[in-house]
Amino acid sequence: MSQDTLERARTGDEQAFRELVEPHRHELRLHCYRILGSLADAEDMLQETLLAAWRGLDGFAGRASLRAWLYRIATNRCLNALRDAGRRPPPPPSPPFDPPEPTRRGDVTWLQPYPDALLDQIVDSTPGPEARYESREAVELAFIAGLQHLPPRQAATLVLRDVLGYPADEVAAMLGTSTTAVKGALQRARAQLRQHRAAPEDxxxxxxxxxxxxxxxxxxxxxxxxxxxxxxxxxxxxxxxxxxxxxxxxxxxxxxxxxxxxxxxxxxxxxxxxxxxxxxxxxxxxxxxxxxxxxxxxxxxxxxxxxxxxxxxxxxxxxxxxxxxxxxxxxxx
The missing domain is CATH 3.10.450.50 (Nuclear Transport Factor 2; Chain: A,)
Incomplete structure (x- = not known):
């Protein structure tokens, strides 16, 4: 990111803004998908994130990287969406036949698949040094479904720390909380995720x-x-x-x-x-x-x-x- 491009974007140059955010567009959509479990919702949150970034670019002080700033916006937009009382899981479909009694009835019914073709468009999928998961391992269905069982802030903390590899202090700044709170949320999220996710070697x-x-x-x-x-x-x-x-x-x-x-x-x-x-x-x-x-x-x-x-x-x-x-x-x- 050049300072000249940033300054032009701040003056309202839409092309300069696109140059700033385009390298991050696909990874931000994937980030929203991991937290929300829905491709359609992730598309909506991506658009909301870019709009908020465009409107709030003057507030970007440069203390963190532009990428981290965008992740902060995207994460909080997703958390707001999950808190929104208007967000409801889709109604279960009415089957055209009488299905047999299931083994169980799942509660993550809003889950949607994510095209591999979109993964291939991510410019740099290398996680940070503190990440615990490989980039593609962290988009498998079992992993995404497991995240949906976590409280939203725990899920966001785990994705930011263990998938993207951001340090605890940066995650705390993104979420507006303390480093101690991040460490506690991450510990609880890891324990709960293990209960809902198949072993990677399986x-x-x-x-x-x-x-x-x-x-x-x-x-x-x-x-x-x-x-x-x-x-x-x-x-x-x-x-x-x-x-x-x-x-x-x-x-x-x-x-x-x-x-x-x-x-x-x-x-x-x-x-x-x-x-x-x-x-x-x-x-x-x-x-x-x-x-x-x-x-x-x-x-x-x-x-x-x-x-x-x-x-x-x-x-x-x-x-x-x-x-x-x-x-x-x-x-x-």
């Missing part, structure tokens, strides 16, 4: 041998309506989740029970899957064709979490607008 890293063949085999079985083929690819303790529906099924028998009822409803309907990636995992845009109609319309996004040579979790995000965020077509013929 999840396959991108580029592992099974990352190529396993998704293809799943796609073949799913589009063919081959329930036995799907179940054969799962670990014994696999999970099926379907945000924003709260229904969660664990184990081969429970998942087979769901797909059996689903298969009876499916009948002559056909599914088409288009490969993509979300939260560092293999994923598919899901499209449904009604009998007698040529075009398949969006039916959500499927994300697979591999473990060893099997699938440990199938997360079927049911939002019909999700494929659009992944650059996928509106219909498939």
């Amino acid at each position: 999840v396959a890293r991108p580029g592992s041998p099974q990352d190529g063949d396993l998704p293809r085999r799943f796609a073949d079985a799913f589009t063919d309506g081959d329930i036995e083929g799907i179940i054969a690819l799962l670990t014994d303790d696999a999970w099926l989740n379907m945000p924003p529906a709260p229904h969660e099924y664990q184990g081969r028998a429970a998942i087979a029970g769901f797909f059996t009822v689903f298969g009876a409803w499916r009948g002559r309907r056909r599914f088409r899957l288009i490969a993509t990636r979300a939260n560092t995992h293999p994923a598919f845009g899901c499209y449904l064709t009604e009998p007698g109609r040529p075009a398949a319309h969006p039916a959500g996004l499927l994300v697979l979490t591999p473990r060893d040579d099997r699938i440990h979790a199938i997360t079927w995000f049911l939002g019909t607008d999700l494929p659009r965020h992944f650059g996928l077509p509106a219909t498939v013929t």
Whole structure:
């Protein structure tokens, strides 16, 4: 950041302002997503952050870096959004069939997937020296879902400290609190996150041998309506989740029970899957064709979490607008 660019931005030069903030745009959106768990909300908070930065640029004294100043604005905008009484989880969808009784009903129903293509646009994803997580590890679904179980300020503290690697005193300044409070919040957040997140070694890293063949085999079985083929690819303790529906099924028998009822409803309907990636995992845009109609319309996004040579979790995000965020077509013929 040059002083000349900063001064021009302060005088109202929009191009200079864009030069200042553009290198940070994609990482700020990811930061908002980690705290909020929703791509749509993260987009809104990114815009609010940039607008607040534009309006408040005269207040940037330069004691911290511009990047840290932007993170301070983004973090507090997210915390304000979480405190907002008007923010409500989306209503659970009404299934077109009677689903079997789930293993449990989840409470993080607002979770959305994050396109890997957006991760690739981040200019510098190297975390600070005090970070405990690799950048991509900290966007896996299990990690994001775990953050949603934390009180908002604890989640923000953990992300700023353990993901981004900011020192405790800088985090305290961002959150308007003391270093002692930051250390206490971080300790509690770490303990609670461990209860809600799978061990990192249980999840396959991108580029592992099974990352190529396993998704293809799943796609073949799913589009063919081959329930036995799907179940054969799962670990014994696999999970099926379907945000924003709260229904969660664990184990081969429970998942087979769901797909059996689903298969009876499916009948002559056909599914088409288009490969993509979300939260560092293999994923598919899901499209449904009604009998007698040529075009398949969006039916959500499927994300697979591999473990060893099997699938440990199938997360079927049911939002019909999700494929659009992944650059996928509106219909498939």
